[in-house]
Amino acid sequence: MANLKDLADHLGLSQATVSRALNDYSTVNATTKQRVLQAANHLNYRPNTSARRLATGRAGAYGIVLPKADNLLMDPHFVDFLSGLTTAFAAHDLDIVLTGAEGIQAYQRFANTGKVDGFILSSPKSDDPRIRLLSEMEVPFVVHGRCDVDLDYAFYDIRNRSAFRDATNLLLNLGHTRIGLLNGPSDAIFARDRLKGYTEALVTNDLIPDPTLVMHDMMTEEYGYRATGTLFAQPSPPTALLCASTLVALGATRRLRRDGLTVPEDVSIISHDDCLSSLKTENFSVPLSVTRAPIRDAGTEIAKLIIDLSRGAAIADIQKTVPVDLIVRASTCTAPQARS
Amino acid sequence: MANLKDLADHLGLSQATVSRALNDYSTVNATTKQRVLQAANHLNYRPNTSARRLATGRAGAYGIVLPKADNLLMDPHFVDFLSGLTTAFAAHDLDIVLTGAEGIQAYQRFANTGKVDGFILSSPKSDDPRIRLLSEMEVPFVVHGRCDVDLDYAFYDIRNRSAFRDATNLLLNLGHTRIGLLNGPSDAIFARDRLKGYTEALVTNDLIPDPTLVMHDMMTEEYGYRATGTLFAQPSPPTALLCASTLVALGATRRLRRDGLTVPEDVSIISHDDCLSSLKTENFSVPLSVTRAPIRDAGTEIAKLIIDLSRGAAIADIQKTVPVDLIVRASTCTAPQARS
DNA sequence: TTGTAAGCGTTATCAT
DNA sequence: ATGATAACGCTTACAA
Numbered sequence A, B: 001m002a003n004l005k006d007l008a009d010h011l012g013l014s015q016a017t018v019s020r021a022l023n024d025y026s027t028v029n030a031t032t033k034q035r036v037l038q039a040a041n042h043l044n045y046r047p048n049t050s051a052r053r054l055a056t057g058r059a060g061a062y063g064i065v066l067p068k069a070d071n072l073l074m075d076p077h078f079v080d081f082l083s084g085l086t087t088a089f090a091a092h093d094l095d096i097v098l099t100g101a102e103g104i105q106a107y108q109r110f111a112n113t114g115k116v117d118g119f120i121l122s123s124p125k126s127d128d129p130r131i132r133l134l135s136e137m138e139v140p141f142v143v144h145g146r147c148d149v150d151l152d153y154a155f156y157d158i159r160n161r162s163a164f165r166d167a168t169n170l171l172l173n174l175g176h177t178r179i180g181l182l183n184g185p186s187d188a189i190f191a192r193d194r195l196k197g198y199t200e201a202l203v204t205n206d207l208i209p210d211p212t213l214v215m216h217d218m219m220t221e222e223y224g225y226r227a228t229g230t231l232f233a234q235p236s237p238p239t240a241l242l243c244a245s246t247l248v249a250l251g252a253t254r255r256l257r258r259d260g261l262t263v264p265e266d267v268s269i270i271s272h273d274d275c276l277s278s279l280k281t282e283n284f285s286v287p288l289s290v291t292r293a294p295i296r297d298a299g300t301e302i303a304k305l306i307i308d309l310s311r312g313a314a315i316a317d318i319q320k321t322v323p324v325d326l327i328v329r330a331s332t333c334t335a336p337q338a339r340s
Numbered sequence C: 001t002t003g004t005a006a007g008c009g010t011t012a013t014c015a016t
Numbered sequence D: 001a002t003g004a005t006a007a008c009g010c011t012t013a014c015a016a
Helices: A003-009 A015-022 A029-044 A049-056 A070-071 A077-090 A104-111 A130-138 A160-173 A189-204 A223-231 A244-256 A295-310 B006-009 B015-022 B029-042 B048-058 B068-072 B077-090 B105-112 B130-136 B161-173 B189-206 B219-231 B246-258 B294-312
Strands: A063-065 A095-099 A120-123 A141-144 A153-157 A179-183 A214-216 A239-244 A268-273 A289-292 A319-322 A325-329 B061-065 B094-097 B117-120 B141-144 B154-158 B179-183 B214-216 B240-244 B268-273 B289-292 B319-322 B323-328
Touching: A003 A015, A003 A063, A015 A029, A029 B141, A049 A141, A049 B048, A063 A104, A070 B289, A077 A295, A077 B077, A077 B094, A095 B077, A095 B219, A104 A120, A104 A130, A104 A179, A104 B094, A120 A295, A130 A141, A130 A289, A141 A295, A153 A295, A160 A179, A160 A239, A160 A268, A160 A289, A160 A325, A179 A189, A179 A223, A189 A214, A214 A223, A223 A239, A223 A244, A223 B068, A239 A244, A239 B189, A244 A268, A295 A319, A325 B048, B006 B029, B015 B029, B061 B105, B077 B094, B077 B294, B094 B105, B094 B323, B105 B117, B105 B130, B117 B130, B117 B294, B141 B240, B154 B294, B161 B179, B161 B189, B161 B240, B161 B268, B161 B289, B179 B189, B179 B219, B189 B214, B214 B219, B219 B240, B219 B246, B246 B268
Parallel strands: A063 A095, A063 A120, A120 A141, A141 A153, A153 A319, A179 A214, A179 A239, A239 A268, A268 A289, B061 B094, B061 B117, B117 B141, B141 B154, B154 B319, B179 B214, B179 B240, B240 B268, B268 B289
Antiparallel strands: A095 B094, A289 A325, B289 B323
16 A cells, blocks of 8 residues: 655655645645656545544544444434444445444543544433533534533434324314323433323313323334234224334334224324335325335435534534424324214 | 543552453452442443544444435335344444435545444445445454355345245246336346246246346335326236235235235235234235245344454355245135135 | 563645 | 655553
């Protein structure tokens, strides 16, 4: 491998000049710059990343720490999120470093060793200690989702609450009064927000939320299937279902079909749709009504945000919430008792 | 941040001694070693990764390049694979670097800049140029799956061919003669291997493979749904289905149910099961018969393999193929025409 | 057993 | 516009 010294010797220039030419400094002569660029290309020169990092103090990479617990039941959404991140980063020659290191101190170790310039945090929990730690350390980070800590931090989030409020309202307007909520894990903030939106809509419409209609768990297909079974085994089952993800909705419809219930005649369904590339809701047997927010977009946007943040943007300018579309397809209709 | 110099000054030792103590050199006095370790812990010292890399020439990370094309339709299996990789790497303090860089030269650039010590290649295509390139460059890499290049390279693969041969044989023994294959993408080696196994079983049983019974595509739920529709719209539809993944099987069963066909009475199904954490086949409405090979294991095993490889193990010792279990559950039974 | 000092390959600060 | 040269923080001969 040719290094800077080789290149400089080859050109009869100093390393300094070559380095400047390569890094687009204004002070370097246009002709020599051309020469350097050509020679670099010809010798297939690639600057050594470690050396550059050591000299500049920047890593050119951002970290994602996968806690072991999450690791056991990995979220299928994560891959589409990553896809968005990597494509956006590629344009800036940035990488993402994944580590399975354990616990919160992984962040400390990772930042202190200079492996990364910052972090992307996924699925924040209530009062998430990571946010406090990274804020103290003054390491740039962007949270995918909001948190309830009273600190100022950068985040990208979708409007979960209003999305689920709107979805619930739609069902209420269709005459549904008993609406099941197949929510995400109870410790996830996004699940709490969705529950808030759901509750808000009910209360505003003078209905008393029934806790037996709300389920919480990791969003697997199986969970959708089982939870639906539980809900419909009740004395007064729901006439509509709100699902936290398409996989959950898939499990729910599977169960309904097994139990001889049809969508939407017997049960209306609205699911949140992250637009997973391998599971499209428009192609469900009964095309699904959804609250739609492509999770891939979260990846691309967060990439931009953390780049801005590292360049010194104010945190207040790196707090983005995006609306969620409510798309009505065939899985929603008037409640059975409202017909006749 | 405390650095080595600070630590050495603090202890009244030379940087060399401190470094040796920290890196477990045998020549260092047991007492001083204790002192150093304590002080390091106390000052929260973390060696700078870039400096260490520059000095040692090792990166402590392995790369995965996500080509843009694959990026658009990301494979849900990838996340479980990553999960296996990161957990196994964590124990060795290794990271994985993801990049969305473009094309084959991304590998060159990546290895030459010293960002990684090697690569993990996913979904090899026929005569995959990456394998040739990396072999020439003498960069350690492990392929997830085998390839048809005539080079010696490290790989981890499941026995796709025999798995699908066995599955097909099972169906043949049950009296099925028209067996549909909902295969993966036609350019993927694993899909070719599965087709080989399927064909092999048919031919061995004196049946002529019918190309109209074989479909190829990215393994989405929708594909399972559509392809099944196509297969059963034929004049003489299959009585059994072989699916390349659980998501495909999910789509297939959805379609069958819509068309009023029951599993297994009308149609038997065997699916390949990568044991995705969010989609378990034992919980299908009709528990699915499967060829079972946890993709998470591929991650953990490949992590070990590439570590061995980097430590100088012979390539011949880093070629691992693992058998696939055939698990018979409720989705398979005798062919309709074989009954009565 | 420990210390000295020369790298590792860049970038950045001076001069010139 | 270019060249010396000193960092950057660590590892590792070589000495002692």
